[in-house]
Amino acid sequence: MDDPKKLSNAEIDSTLKTLDKVDSEKSQAYPILIIDDDNWIQRILSHYLKSWGFETYSAMDAFEGIAYAIKYRPLMIILDILMPEVTGETLLKMLKKIEITMDIPVLIISGNLNKDVLGNTYKEGAMGFISKPFSQQILFEKVRECLGPSIFNKMKADNPELSNIEEVNS
Amino acid sequence: MSSDKHALYGTHVKGRKADLKKDEPKSFKVLIIDDDKWSIRILSKFLDSCGFTVISATDPADGVSKALKHKPSLIFLDIIMPDINGDQLLKILKKIEDTSNIPIIIISGNINEEKLLETYKDGAAAFISKPYTRRILFEKIEECMGFALFSFLGVVVTSDEE
Numbered sequence: 079m080d081d082p083k084k085l086s087n088a089e090i091d092s093t094l095k096t097l098d099k100v101d102s103e104k105s106q107a108y109p110i111l112i113i114d115d116d117n118w119i120q121r122i123l124s125h126y127l128k129s130w131g132f133e134t135y136s137a138m139d140a141f142e143g144i145a146y147a148i149k150y151r152p153l154m155i156i157l158d159i160l161m162p163e164v165t166g167e168t169l170l171k172m173l174k175k176i177e178i179t180m181d182i183p184v185l186i187i188s189g190n191l192n193k194d195v196l197g198n199t200y201k202e203g204a205m206g207f208i209s210k211p212f213s214q215q216i217l218f219e220k221v222r223e224c225l226g227p228s229i230f231n232k233m234k235a236d237n238p239e240l241s242n243i244e245e246v247n248s
Numbered sequence: 249m250s251s252d253k254h255a256l257y258g259t260h261v262k263g264r265k266a267d268l269k270k271d272e273p274k275s276f277k278v279l280i281i282d283d284d285k286w287s288i289r290i291l292s293k294f295l296d297s298c299g300f301t302v303i304s305a306t307d308p309a310d311g312v313s314k315a316l317k318h319k320p321s322l323i324f325l326d327i328i329m330p331d332i333n334g335d336q337l338l339k340i341l342k343k344i345e346d347t348s349n350i351p352i353i354i355i356s357g358n359i360n361e362e363k364l365l366e367t368y369k370d371g372a373a374a375f376i377s378k379p380y381t382r383r384i385l386f387e388k389i390e391e392c393m394g395f396a397l398f399s400f401l402g403v404v405v406t407s408d409e410e
Binding site: 142144145148163168171174175 | 307308309312317332339340343344
């Protein structure tokens with residue numbers, strides 16, 4: 079199995095251009111919330127997720143993050159561990175304590191995933207971890223890890239024109 | 249200040265009670281978010297004594313949960329708490345759609361001008377410094393709740409008053 083190839087900046091642009099725009103009506107049933115103060119990561123994640131059929135919402139900080147988690151009830155949350163003011167770890171704790179959001183699986187994303195971060199967030203209830211930089215393949219696997227494989231079948235049934243990761247890679 | 253005004257806030261409202269509608273009396277729920285149980289007790293006692301329904305939370309996450317669950321008419325928020333400080337919690341409550349319109353009164357044992365400005369900027373409705381008197385507390389509540397409070401207490405404000 080090849081190591082996922084790290085995308086260069088030029089390749090990122092061309093990869094993004096080839097991603098399908100999904101019919102937004104059909105994707106509304108599958109919302110994912112991204113909480114990350116890094117605009118670029120927000121956009122990359124958004125593009126990938128949209129191409130697989132998800133509706134994405136992005137929050138710049140913890141305050142928006144909690145508000146959107148409550149408002150949109152996403153299927154899962156992708157959470158940057160390193161954010162100014164309120165850290166990702168604190169936010170994770172809060173999400174796990176608030177009734178409405180406690181069952182939403184959280185995927186932690188980090189540019190510096192060390193044993194401590196991993197240990198702490200795992201203890202606080204994070205479901206998965208992804209290190210920056212990441213490839214489309216890895217992201218897909220992690221999302222599937224959090225949501226379970228059946229979700230993709232459901233999405234495909236709802237929207238047959240959907241491209242999935244295998245098609246994109248070929 | 250006429251002593252009649254005190255009577256407004258006591259459990260027995262004398263004299264000027266309006267006809268409370270026979271249907272559902274509106275219940276004023278108040279949420280207190282404070283990590284200090286004693287502070288909660290003192291405030292609770294005051295609020296209880298004039299007929300509010302008091303809900304309390306000792307940590308920010310529980311505070312958010314209860315605010316969503318009970319939709320209180322008013323929130324008292326302690327500014328200093330572990331984990332997330334009161335100001336950040338204030339911002340969160342103001343961002344969440346369902347709680348954004350609830351007036352929030354900040355309580356603090358230690359204010360300065362900077363903190364005052366910051367919390368007003370972030371959406372606080374009023375600010376109370378500890379220690380506070382019953383009168384100050386009710387003045388602040390009245391400030392935030394206005395007319396709604398009077399109708400709840402069943403008081404008709406006539407021109408006889410001050």
